Amino acid sequence: MNRYTKRTFALEMLMIAVGVVFAFPVYVLVNLAIRQPSDTSSPIRPTTSPTFGNFRAKEAGHGYESGTLRNGAGGGDSTR
Numbered sequence: 001m002n003r004y005t006k007r008t009f010a011l012e013m014l015m016i017a018v019g020v021v022f023a024f025p026v027y028v029l030v031n032l033a034i035r036q037p038s039d040t041s042s043p044i045r046p047t048t049s050p051t052f053g054n055f056r057a058k059e060a061g062h063g064y065e066s067g068t069l070r071n072g073a074g075g076g077d078s079t080r
């Protein structure tokens with residue numbers, strides 16, 4: 001008895017497609033995160049020269065300082 005039918009194959013292909021749809025935004029976010037700031041190519045195209053400098057800039061105190069909760073969206077008193 002063969003339980004692997006055309007319907008089983010169709011469901012398997014559907015689940016693979018759903019997995020790709022869910023993984024695609026993660027790929028784009030990671031691709032943009034490791035990309036050079038001067039690289040303006042498509043976010044879908046793989047990065048040719050990845051860098052982690054985007055993360056080191058924030059650790060060194062550079063970057064978007066207003067993005068912290070104290071000075072940004074927190075809306076509280078920023079003098080604390």
